[in-house]
Amino acid sequence: MKHTTPTTLPPTGDLGGSSKGEPTDNRASDGPAADRRVARHPASRRTPRPGWLLAIVLTGQLMAVLDVFIVNIAAPTVRADLHASGAGLQLVIAGYTISYAVLLITGARLGALIGHRRMFLTGLAVFTGASLACGLAATTGQLIAFRFVQGAGAALMLPQVLSLIQRTFTGGSRARALGAYSAVLASGAAGGQILGGLLVEADLFGSGWRPVFLVNVPIGLALLALGPRLLHDPADAPRPRGEGAAVRRSGLDLPGLVLLAAAVLLFTVPLVLGQERGWPLWCWVTLGLSAALVALFAAYETRLARRGGAPLISPRVARAPGIPRAVIRIALAMAANAGFLFAMTLHVQGGLGHSPLRTGLTFVPTAVAFGVVGLNWQRLPARWHAATVPGGFLLAAASFAGAGLALRDGTDGGPWLLVALTASGAGLSFAYSPLLTRTLATVRRQDAADASGVLVTAAQLGLLTGVAVFGAVFLGAADDTVPSAGASADALWVTCVALAGAALCGALMSLVRRVGHLR
Structure with missing residues (x-):
């Protein structure tokens, strides 16, 4: 049977101490009565x-x-x-x-x-x-x-x-x-x-x-x-009179919700089921309809915002500096992560015949490296921070190629595979963690929910896309009639080359940005 790999598309010195880092709640007050209501609320005393x-x-x-x-x-x-x-x-x-x-x-x-x-x-x-x-x-x-x-x-x-x-x-x-x-x-x-x-x-x-x-x-x-x-959460404090009514009137933007949900559904279903079904015509039709609904959703949200409404995703957030590029690169990093895990799982468990537990343990170096880099990249000198994202994509590209080479002869890869898996985790973390931190740092506090939803959705859709695209590459290159370690290794090599190409695209986006600035 064919697996559907998930996602699955980050200690702090002052985390447990004072509340100085907590943003203030800037809601307007309607007078002493509102102050008394807030003072009596448990959340305000917590x-x-x-x-x-x-x-x-x-x-x-x-x-x-x-x-x-x-x-x-x-x-x-x-x-x-x-x-x-x-x-x-x-x-x-x-x-x-x-x-x-x-x-x-x-x-x-x-x-x-x-x-x-x-x-x-x-x-x-x-x-x-x-x-x-x-x-x-x-x-x-x-x-x-x-x-x-x-x-x-x-x-x-x-x-x-x-x-x-x-x-x-x-x-x-x-x-x-x-x-x-x-x-x-x-x-x-x-x-x-x-x-x-x-x-x-x-x-x-x-x-x-x-x-x-x-x-x-x-x-x-x-x-x-x-x-x-x-x-x-400061948002849990009761809103003063007038503000709560305004929020309720703004509602949930149901037309936008329906359009976006339909677009995402039409995108995810063929990606999840397409490979197993042999990519029939309905998969391509639904993907096309998804793109059309995304365009319709963007037009509707922009019009709603111009009329003074409350769109599901604020166009201000979608156009914020760095957000569109970050969405693409986060999706790309998560797609590479998911595609690599998917192909490696199929090869190690299917081609090499290892048990589920041993297959899972194979990815420990990747997870450890990702975690260590995610927690410590900000300790690097500030002048290096701008190079972390493109450098991470380049390291990931090299690690994917290295993993494919280490396993290409049908063996378990030995110590070279350990090096490649560790490098892949470090590279993807350098590509993802600083990008997420810097992007969210540019978002205004009141837009945090919209920005979080957009970036998390981009990561999840990237994970799905990675499984669909790179899974199709692996399964298409594999010889199902000869379930041997050699055939699986050849398919993995082709997939790793494709993964390296995707990671290089993420690095090139930084180069394009710098050329644009120079002009």
């Missing part, structure tokens, strides 16, 4: 605890990222136990990703309207409940339905992570928090495969694949118990 906030939101993010990769490793066991068809198993794996990608922007906007803390806890509750339901599912249909609900919970929860970091940290502490965010994003990918392999092979109490979902339940319950006391 002492912000940035370190606890970061630990809670990043643990929630880690669960959501782990869940995709864990299920990928457990897929063969799920199929055997539930007698799932190929299409049914695809939907078990991809249903989470589809609903997640479709609802991400909506989750970001709901956080801005209702409060990021409230929406994070709501999404966490939905995700935890759906995880329990997945672990107890008796049929393939039930598991598919609960996976869609799980993805919806993640979509409500995860956009709030970046928004809460933006609202809570400033300066160097924000850069370190965003480095931790990037590190968690990458470690979740490899960690999911490792944990999935451990749980499936352990077969706890004869439960087979079910612990890969049930492991979320105790963690989620602990976060739900701690979150209401330890999370703080």
